[in-house]
Amino acid sequence: MKPRERAWKAISHEEPDMVPLFETCIAPSVAEKIMGRTPVYYNVKLILEMLAKGVPLEKIEEMAVRDVIDLFYKKLRLDVIFATPFGLSLWDFVGVASGFGGLINGAVDQTHEPRVKHLGGDQWQINDFQYKFLPESNMLVPDPPFVSTPDQVTKFIDEHSREIERPVWGGPNPKILKELGDELLLIGGAGKLGGFEQWEIRHLLPWLYTHPEVVRRVVEFEARNCINNIRFQSEMGIEMFIVDADWGYRHGPFMSLKHFRDIWYPALKSVADAAHKKAALLILHSDGNINLLLEDIIRAGIDGLHAIEPGAGMDIKNIKDKFGDRIFLLGNIDISYPLTFGTVDETVEAVKSCINAAAPGGGHILCSANGIHPGVKPENYVAMCKSARRYGKYPRLSSS
Amino acid sequence: MELVGEIVEIEEAEKTEEKMDENGLRWRKYLRRIRLIGQRKNNKVVRELPENLMGKIVDQQVWLCVSEGYEWHFIDSRTRPILITLDEKEVEVLKG
Numbered sequence: 001m002k003p004r005e006r007a008w009k010a011i012s013h014e015e016p017d018m019v020p021l022f023e024t025c026i027a028p029s030v031a032e033k034i035m036g037r038t039p040v041y042y043n044v045k046l047i048l049e050m051l052a053k054g055v056p057l058e059k060i061e062e063m064a065v066r067d068v069i070d071l072f073y074k075k076l077r078l079d080v081i082f083a084t085p086f087g088l089s090l091w092d093f094v095g096v097a098s099g100f101g102g103l104i105n106g107a108v109d110q111t112h113e114p115r116v117k118h119l120g121g122d123q124w125q126i127n128d129f130q131y132k133f134l135p136e137s138n139m140l141v142p143d144p145p146f147v148s149t150p151d152q153v154t155k156f157i158d159e160h161s162r163e164i165e166r167p168v169w170g171g172p173n174p175k176i177l178k179e180l181g182d183e184l185l186l187i188g189g190a191g192k193l194g195g196f197e198q199w200e201i202r203h204l205l206p207w208l209y210t211h212p213e214v215v216r217r218v219v220e221f222e223a224r225n226c227i228n229n230i231r232f233q234s235e236m237g238i239e240m241f242i243v244d245a246d247w248g249y250r251h252g253p254f255m256s257l258k259h260f261r262d263i264w265y266p267a268l269k270s271v272a273d274a275a276h277k278k279a280a281l282l283i284l285h286s287d288g289n290i291n292l293l294l295e296d297i298i299r300a301g302i303d304g305l306h307a308i309e310p311g312a313g314m315d316i317k318n319i320k321d322k323f324g325d326r327i328f329l330l331g332n333i334d335i336s337y338p339l340t341f342g343t344v345d346e347t348v349e350a351v352k353s354c355i356n357a358a359a360p361g362g363g364h365i366l367c368s369a370n371g372i373h374p375g376v377k378p379e380n381y382v383a384m385c386k387s388a389r390r391y392g393k394y395p396r397l398s399s400s
Numbered sequence: 401m402e403l404v405g406e407i408v409e410i411e412e413a414e415k416t417e418e419k420m421d422e423n424g425l426r427w428r429k430y431l432r433r434i435r436l437i438g439q440r441k442n443n444k445v446v447r448e449l450p451e452n453l454m455g456k457i458v459d460q461q462v463w464l465c466v467s468e469g470y471e472w473h474f475i476d477s478r479t480r481p482i483l484i485t486l487d488e489k490e491v492e493v494l495k496g
Contacts, residue, residue, distance in 0.1 A: 014485045281443075325404075356471060360472050393425065
């Protein structure tokens with residue numbers, strides 16, 4: 001069975017030949033151990049250094065795409081991957097990393113070669129803004145933040161609301177589509193939707209009580225950006241999207257159910273409806289404990305849920321038993337313990353337990369409970385992939 | 401129509417058959433009894449079926465793995481609500 005067919009069968013809640021494998025991203029330090037060479041893929045600091053030296057983005061992209069094909073397809077034999085190599089677009093530089101990402105996703109002009117300058121230490125300048133590189137998390141954050149007050153946010157949205165109507169966001173890579181499109185299931189990133197990272201925790205969270213209309217505008221703006229990304233990418237053949245939410249911390253959601261229903265629910269529903277209008281499916285990604293929101297999230301129309309963080313109290317077995325007739329699940333090997341500090345044996349046990357909980361009957365794609373960050377032990381991640389193949393074979397019809 | 405059922409019980413096939421695969425895993429033939437409970441629409445289970453199909457038991461002959469780590473092949477609805485989407489051939493048999 002081809003990986004693409006395997007993934008679609010699982011998504012359709014049928015039993016494929018084995019549990020499909022997916023990963024959102026793999027940190028360059030881990031990728032290097034697996035590949036035996038330094039990757040350009042997702043290697044934010046290396047890419048910045050290359051851009052600062054005048055290496056054309058096209059050349060860097062070519063190298064990163066080769067890494068994606070070697071790492072995800074040839075080495076790890078994954079079934080589902082992103083069609084966009086991480087680390088290439090400004091979205092990766094300033095979107096995911098910065099917080100306030102959805103606004104930036106839509107607003108940063110990516111039609112030109114980025115102008116990158118090393119300012120010394122971990123400080124970088126990209127176009128007109130300054131950033132700090134955080135080596136421990138392989139991320140860039142705006143330093144200082146782009147906007148800090150409700151008035152600045154309102155002005156920012158007013159000034160950039162037209163820019164998200166055109167495809168400026170780093171979309172699917174044509175070479176990945178051409179080389180792997182028939183073989184693997186390639187998915188697209190819709191963008192960020194009212195998630196909580198550093199900037200949002202300091203700004204959006206208190207504004208929920210002091211300036212709720214500004215929060216609503218941010219979430220609506222990000223939803224419009226997601227809808228446009230889905231429109232552009234579905235025209236390139238992408239059939240499934242991940243919307244990046246991050247709505248929970250370890251013990252619960254960042255917002256009350258009342259705030260969620262008032263501001264986030266309509267935005268999520270509009271994004272799910274947009275995907276379905278294009279005959280595409282929508283996966284919601286969230287870190288943290290979002291148990292309180294799940295019923296509403298599913299009612300909003302999502303098709304799949306990622307990453308079901310066990311360390312935050314997300315129990316994939318309970319979710320499968322309660323919602324498995326309505327959504328498929330992508331998860332959930334814990335990145336906070338077995339993959340990071342545990343042994344190979346503990347990782348294998350976690351894989352067996354995850355398969356036992358989520359795989360019966362289909363509707364499960366196995367992956368880490370977020371992404372492979374720099375703290376993950378490479379040998380544990382490799383063991384995770386191998387043991388998923390060893391213990392993830394489905395019952396076979398006797399006629400087959 | 402994509403039919404959906406829950407596994408009522410799993411029993412060994414009348415004639416015991418066992419085989420080993422290329423990875424050294426041992427497989428044995430079983431009968432899965434599946435009770436129809438609905439159909440899939442837009443990838444969601446809708447618990448509606450024509451009267452002649454609702455509750456009907458379908459027997460499915462399957463190879464299940466009996467090696468260590470494969471307890472999940474033997475879960476039935478007495479412990480968890482495991483749903484099975486039937487493939488086209490099985491649906492055709494029912495229509496016939």
